[in-house]
Amino acid sequence: MLPDQAAGKILDYRIPEHLCGSVAVGSRVRVPVRTRSLPGTVIELVGETPFGKVKPIESLMDGKPMIRASLLDLARWMADYYCCPLETALRSLLPVAVRDGKVSAKVRKSVRLACGIPEADLEALSKRAPRQALALRALPDPSTSVLLSRAAAAAGVSEGVYHTLAKHGLVALEDCEVARDPYAERFLPATAPVLNAEQEAAMAVVMEEMAVPKHPILLFGVTGSGKTEIYLRAIRHAVDTGRTALVLVPEIALTPQTVERFKSRFAEMQDRIAVLHSHLSQGERHDEWHKIHRGDARIVIGARSSIFAPVENPGVIIVDEEHEGSYKQDEAPRYNARDMAVLRGRREGAAVLLGSATPSLESWHNCQTGKYRLVRLAQRVDDKSMPLVRIVDLRRPARQDPGGGILSKPLCEAIESRMAKGEQSILFLNRRGFSTSLVCEACGHVCQCPDCSVSLTYHRAAARIVCHICGHNRRAPAHCPGCNDPRIRHSGTGTQKVEDILSKIFPKARIARMDADSMTRKDAYRETLGAFKEGRIDLLLGTQMIAKGLHFPNVTLVGIINADLGLHLPDFRAGERTFQLLTQVAGRAGRGEMEGEVFVQTFTPFSPSIQFARHHDFEGFMEQEMEFRSRFLYPPFGRMALLTLRGTVKDRVEFSTETLARKLKAAASAGVLVGEAVPAPLEKAKTYYRFQISLRGNSSLALSRLARSVLDSLTMPDDVFVAVDIDPIHLL
Ligand code: ADP
Numbered sequence: 001m002l003p004d005q006a007a008g009k010i011l012d013y014r015i016p017e018h019l020c021g022s023v024a025v026g027s028r029v030r031v032p033v034r035t036r037s038l039p040g041t042v043i044e045l046v047g048e049t050p051f052g053k054v055k056p057i058e059s060l061m062d063g064k065p066m067i068r069a070s071l072l073d074l075a076r077w078m079a080d081y082y083c084c085p086l087e088t089a090l091r092s093l094l095p096v097a098v099r100d101g102k103v104s105a106k107v108r109k110s111v112r113l114a115c116g117i118p119e120a121d122l123e124a125l126s127k128r129a130p131r132q133a134l135a136l137r138a139l140p141d142p143s144t145s146v147l148l149s150r151a152a153a154a155a156g157v158s159e160g161v162y163h164t165l166a167k168h169g170l171v172a173l174e175d176c177e178v179a180r181d182p183y184a185e186r187f188l189p190a191t192a193p194v195l196n197a198e199q200e201a202a203m204a205v206v207m208e209e210m211a212v213p214k215h216p217i218l219l220f221g222v223t224g225s226g227k228t229e230i231y232l233r234a235i236r237h238a239v240d241t242g243r244t245a246l247v248l249v250p251e252i253a254l255t256p257q258t259v260e261r262f263k264s265r266f267a268e269m270q271d272r273i274a275v276l277h278s279h280l281s282q283g284e285r286h287d288e289w290h291k292i293h294r295g296d297a298r299i300v301i302g303a304r305s306s307i308f309a310p311v312e313n314p315g316v317i318i319v320d321e322e323h324e325g326s327y328k329q330d331e332a333p334r335y336n337a338r339d340m341a342v343l344r345g346r347r348e349g350a351a352v353l354l355g356s357a358t359p360s361l362e363s364w365h366n367c368q369t370g371k372y373r374l375v376r377l378a379q380r381v382d383d384k385s386m387p388l389v390r391i392v393d394l395r396r397p398a399r400q401d402p403g404g405g406i407l408s409k410p411l412c413e414a415i416e417s418r419m420a421k422g423e424q425s426i427l428f429l430n431r432r433g434f435s436t437s438l439v440c441e442a443c444g445h446v447c448q449c450p451d452c453s454v455s456l457t458y459h460r461a462a463a464r465i466v467c468h469i470c471g472h473n474r475r476a477p478a479h480c481p482g483c484n485d486p487r488i489r490h491s492g493t494g495t496q497k498v499e500d501i502l503s504k505i506f507p508k509a510r511i512a513r514m515d516a517d518s519m520t521r522k523d524a525y526r527e528t529l530g531a532f533k534e535g536r537i538d539l540l541l542g543t544q545m546i547a548k549g550l551h552f553p554n555v556t557l558v559g560i561i562n563a564d565l566g567l568h569l570p571d572f573r574a575g576e577r578t579f580q581l582l583t584q585v586a587g588r589a590g591r592g593e594m595e596g597e598v599f600v601q602t603f604t605p606f607s608p609s610i611q612f613a614r615h616h617d618f619e620g621f622m623e624q625e626m627e628f629r630s631r632f633l634y635p636p637f638g639r640m641a642l643l644t645l646r647g648t649v650k651d652r653v654e655f656s657t658e659t660l661a662r663k664l665k666a667a668a669s670a671g672v673l674v675g676e677a678v679p680a681p682l683e684k685a686k687t688y689y690r691f692q693i694s695l696r697g698n699s700s701l702a703l704s705r706l707a708r709s710v711l712d713s714l715t716m717p718d719d720v721f722v723a724v725d726i727d728p729i730h731l732l
């Protein structure tokens with residue numbers, strides 16, 4: 001038995017008599033630990049215990065083991081690979097709402113006639129007690145029960161009337177479980193289009209893999225090339241052959257539009273589709289999960305953690321937008337759901353289908369080495385050409401530009417002309433990056449580490465620039481090393497400021513802003529998108545939120561306000577992410593009948609990610625990016641681990657990191673590179689000081705085991721916390 005919080009201690013308990021036969025490996029139980037009662041997972045059944053008399057299990061949470069054997073195995077694998085305790089890995093298998101058994105099924109009263117009542121009796125009753133007669137008339141025959149609240153509403157009486165009738169034995173009140181179905185609305189069935197030749201060829205490969213899974217498939221197709229159509233067919237095939245399907249979608253793309261598309265294609269079995277994502281209430285999540293657990297769901301659609309949905313016998317596991325960083329969990333266990341999908345598929349005999357318009361270097365590399373099978377959809381279904389991409393060089397001194405150096409003249413003119421024609425525009429500001437690198441506004445020079453080729457991080461307090469991979473550091477230059485201009489700095493601009501400028505330049509425009517700050521209300525997102533779709537908004541300004549999965553036929557202009565944000569983050573994936581983002585954002589333009597145009601504003605117009613994205617040249621980008629990665633032994637060629645220590649007392653964190661780095665170096669085998677202890681690029685976050693050590697080598701598992709063995713042998717100060725990230729995606 002492994003309690004959820006027992007610092008890795010496996011404890012022995014006795015199975016009390018009344019639970020004999022029902023407790024199994026994978027059961028969730030409550031057990032006494034000291035004076036408390038804690039939830040935990042049964043991980044092994046043993047005949048004997050060396051501890052003599054042990055306490056009994058208190059209670060069992062569900063008749064059926066809540067963690068299936070195959071998922072328990074997956075958790076063990078995760079704990080080993082991602083260097084975390086088994087109980088942490090186990091915790092991620094169950095949503096909070098089902099984990100401790102505190103949220104329970106929603107039980108409501110239903111009512112049914114106790115026996116048939118002759119019309120004459122009802123007549124008589126209506127004279128004496130008219131409300132009671134109304135209440136009885138609202139009920140169907142005795143074999144059918146209805147929700148008490150519904151019956152009362154239909155009869156126009158209070159629920160108390162039914163309680164009175166129950167006392168007289170005329171009706172029966174019963175408890176019934178109702179599902180909190182977040183998508184209770186019904187969708188009309190949608191018919192499948194006839195596949196085009198490319199899709200047919202893709203589908204043939206999918207069918208082969210579904211018959212005998214050998215390799216995961218990477219479905220590489222531009223936005224609008226019909227990938228989702230392939231997913232739908234694969235799911236249909238799984239369902240038709242008596243199997244199930246699991247679909248992962250990035251949280252942000254799991255919009256009502258997406259859910260609707262799946263539900264209407266499988267309209268005849270809407271009840272058998274479960275949707276899991278973070279906007280559900282605890283109760284809804286509880287019900288959706290139990291629906292899967294009971295075996296009532298044949299199709300599961302969800303975000304990252306749905307990879308652990310307890311569906312049985314999956315025929316296909318689909319990961320849409322496989323390159324998305326959000327598939328990586330940013331707390332322990334720091335798993336990547338895409339990689340877990342590949343693993344789970346292999347273990348459970350399911351075909352694995354990874355789709356993307358801009359595959360990750362990892363997956364692309366796996367295709368090149370024959371680990372994955374590459375399937376392409378090169379054409380857009382509607383045969384539309386890709387939008388025209390224009391680069392606006394912000395280095396040119398701002399002439400009389402109206403946008404204060406933030407909105408260039410060409411972009412403003414383009415917006416103006418769209419408004420005149422009644423067409424819509426989207427402006428995109430990638431604000432996620434924070435300004436820690438130095439970019440010269442005059443020539444576009446970026447300060448980089450000579451050894452690691454990532455941007456150096458500016459640490460203001462010490463006025464130094466630091467490489468957080470190897471530790472290289474030097475004084476921050478006062479003048480640009482490229483052109484000697486003193487304008488070397490990094491300016492940050494938020495969406496709010498851009499909105500202010502826009503409303504000054506275009507006083508008549510109807511502008512809406514979409515970012516995490518303006519979208520705090522649950523329905524704000526849906527409402528704003530609705531208004532935009534109906535043409536009640538001319539200009540939509542937003543962050544990442546608007547880059548994904550949206551389809552607006554009337555949008556003919558997309559502007560990227562500052563392509564450099566994100567590009568010069570001190571992260572070797574910065575170029576890859578920028579390329580993906582530009583490609584994705586550009587895909588929002590011209591999805592209808594009209595041609596689309598994209599404006600990309602940048603201080604570094606020569607940067608390869610921007611140039612390749614401009615020409616829609618994915619392979620060109622891949623080729624040069626692969627070369628860079630292999631030269632510096634970055635993934636996918638080498639593997640990486642990142643250890644981040646944090647604490648509120650800076651010296652203590654720094655000292656602990658240095659000690660750890662020293663021990664790691666001493667313990668590391670040949671071929672493993674241990675970096676210096678350095679301040680994290682995000683030096684201070686939420687009052688914590690953060691320091692890092694990076695590890696590089698050719699096996700993630702070896703890095704993980706090195707980290708574990710050294711950490712196990714080391715006592716950290718109580719207020720210093722260590723996070724181990726294997727195959728990190730975000731290096732900040
Ligand atoms: P992707 O997932 O690659 O962005 P979709 O599968 O969403 O592409 O397809 C884009 C649009 O084209 C959708 O509206 C879809 O219904 C439609 N579509 C897909 N395949 C076909 C087809 N073979 N014939 C006609 N329309 C199609």
Ligand code: ZN
Binds near residue numbers: 467
């Ligand atoms: Zn370096």
